[in-house]
Amino acid sequence: MSDEQFISIQNVSKHFGDVHAVDRVSIDIARGEFFSLLGPSGCGKTTLLRMLAGFEFPTAGEIFIDGQAMSTVAPNHRPVNMVFQSYAIFPHLNVSQNIGYSLRKDKLSKADFNSRVGEMLDLIKLSGYEDRASHELSGGERQRVALARALIRRPKVLLLDEPLGALDKQLREQMQLELRSLQRAVGITFVFVTHDQEEALTMSDRIAVMSKGRYLQIDTPTKLYEAPQNREVADFIGTMNFFDASVQDVGDGQASIDAGPLGKLSVSPGNLAFSSGQAALAAIRPEKISISSEKPSGGHVVEGTMDAAAYLGDRSHFYVRVPGVDKPVAVSAQNIDQTHLHGDGNQGQVWLSWSNDAVVLLNKD
Numbered sequence: 001m002s003d004e005q006f007i008s009i010q011n012v013s014k015h016f017g018d019v020h021a022v023d024r025v026s027i028d029i030a031r032g033e034f035f036s037l038l039g040p041s042g043c044g045k046t047t048l049l050r051m052l053a054g055f056e057f058p059t060a061g062e063i064f065i066d067g068q069a070m071s072t073v074a075p076n077h078r079p080v081n082m083v084f085q086s087y088a089i090f091p092h093l094n095v096s097q098n099i100g101y102s103l104r105k106d107k108l109s110k111a112d113f114n115s116r117v118g119e120m121l122d123l124i125k126l127s128g129y130e131d132r133a134s135h136e137l138s139g140g141e142r143q144r145v146a147l148a149r150a151l152i153r154r155p156k157v158l159l160l161d162e163p164l165g166a167l168d169k170q171l172r173e174q175m176q177l178e179l180r181s182l183q184r185a186v187g188i189t190f191v192f193v194t195h196d197q198e199e200a201l202t203m204s205d206r207i208a209v210m211s212k213g214r215y216l217q218i219d220t221p222t223k224l225y226e227a228p229q230n231r232e233v234a235d236f237i238g239t240m241n242f243f244d245a246s247v248q249d250v251g252d253g254q255a256s257i258d259a260g261p262l263g264k265l266s267v268s269p270g271n272l273a274f275s276s277g278q279a280a281l282a283a284i285r286p287e288k289i290s291i292s293s294e295k296p297s298g299g300h301v302v303e304g305t306m307d308a309a310a311y312l313g314d315r316s317h318f319y320v321r322v323p324g325v326d327k328p329v330a331v332s333a334q335n336i337d338q339t340h341l342h343g344d345g346n347q348g349q350v351w352l353s354w355s356n357d358a359v360v361l362l363n364k365d
């Protein structure tokens, strides 16, 4: 077993009757990695996590953790622990008792118990809260106690199923950063389930984007955003403009495409294969398009009319009609200085421009 295959999911399927909840999935997760399973509701995230925990057994395939096959290992004998979406802490126990719950059989002295619990309280920044009852804690504090309780026996792997789902936006964002630094501090491998793409991008070393029991792409957050491998991933992560294009010529690391109303472009095909004459999609992120009310002098420029604008404080979103393109083109601009473009959805004439490396070329599935 190498550190790269600390968790090795090998061709695993899980069927419930006719439902293929997980369908022939193979994923290797490295020791100490923060790995996320991201995808829409029903795509199989929880089912995959529950198979790692041993609450479900695969219909086919095998899971290895730290070199050991899990097929005959019961949940309580696996080197894993799980944290759930709801704050699963015991209401009748105080913070110390909750965090130290799994130590009760170890017959530790009071001093040893307090020191083990104290370490965890330090880690989750709740020192001094030892005697608080669970109803005296906020939602975020309760979830931190649940984390400490899962971590106190130092499992090799922590499985987290939407652990921040019940928190409001501000607390959730704060907890994302705290959870990430806590994971770095303890060095335990985290497998984290979420359907929130921003959350996955913020926290993960790598993400598997899942759909219908399979994964579409496994990559770092940057690669998933900058170099999606197919339309579904490009659409699921962030916002993307898609334009029909035909591939004219494929050369060394460059492809010439004809993107109709956008004109002819020379773009990088990344690591995807294209052939001349093939129908494809040119994809461009909203923030990679510059917008101006005066025609820029150089670069690739397309003319359009403003369809709608939304002012979001730090940035504005514009929707621009370009003749020959059916959907308005989405453009996002940072509001660094005040210009007359911001906030008004007038029907004025605008120019859009971008650089060639802003364009991602995708297969038209």
Ligand SMILES: Nc1ncnc2c1ncn2[C@@H]1O[C@H](COP(=O)(O)OP(=O)(O)OP(=O)(O)O)[C@@H](O)[C@H]1O
Pocket: 016, 019, 020, 021, 039, 040, 041, 042, 043, 044, 045, 046, 047, 048, 195
């Ligand atoms: N015990 C079960 N019996 C039958 N079908 C199940 C069972 N558990 C899950 N499923 C089905 O398997 C599929 C995947 O479910 P799963 O809970 O893994 O999705 P998920 O990605 O975690 O979704 P969510 O984001 O809503 O939590 C769904 O179609 C679900 O209805």
Ligand SMILES: [Mg+2]
Pocket: 045, 046, 047
């Ligand atoms: Mg789920």
